[in-house]
Amino acid sequence: MNLEEEMAALVEEFKTTGLTQKTFSAQKGIGYPKFNYWYRKLRDEQSRGATGFMPVRTQGSSLSAETVEVVYPNGVKLRVPGGDLSLLSNLIKLY
Structure with missing residues (x-):
């Protein structure tokens, strides 16, 4: 079992x-800062999917004439x- 799997199991137990x-x-x-780091990391991955990408919603069929809002x-x-x-x-890479 690797570290991420071990911490994921501990986070699930904690819940x-x-x-x-x-x-x-x-x-x-386990040090509190280490546990808190893994708790937040795994929570964030679950909320947006394991890839780390957020869904992009577009309105309209063409980006060239549209204004794009990055949130x-x-x-x-x-x-x-x-x-x-x-x-x-x-702008996306800045985050």
């Missing part, structure tokens, strides 16, 4: 205990011309 992360990680002999997970919204795919690509 059934009703304990705080600090208490659970102390009982398992980052932290809530920041950017509106850019859809025809400028290079700019759009660079």
Whole structure:
């Protein structure tokens, strides 16, 4: 069993205990920062899929005449011309 599988099993066990992360990680002999990191990492992967990509919704059939809105997970919204795919690509890579 690799580290990710081991931590995933611990996170699933944690969810059934009703304990705080600090208490659970102390009982398992794991540092709280390490457990919290894996908890958040696995939660985020599950919420957006294992690939790390977010779905893109488009309105209309052509990007060239449309404005594209990029919404980052932290809530920041950017509106850019859809025809400028290079700019759009660079904005996505920023996150």
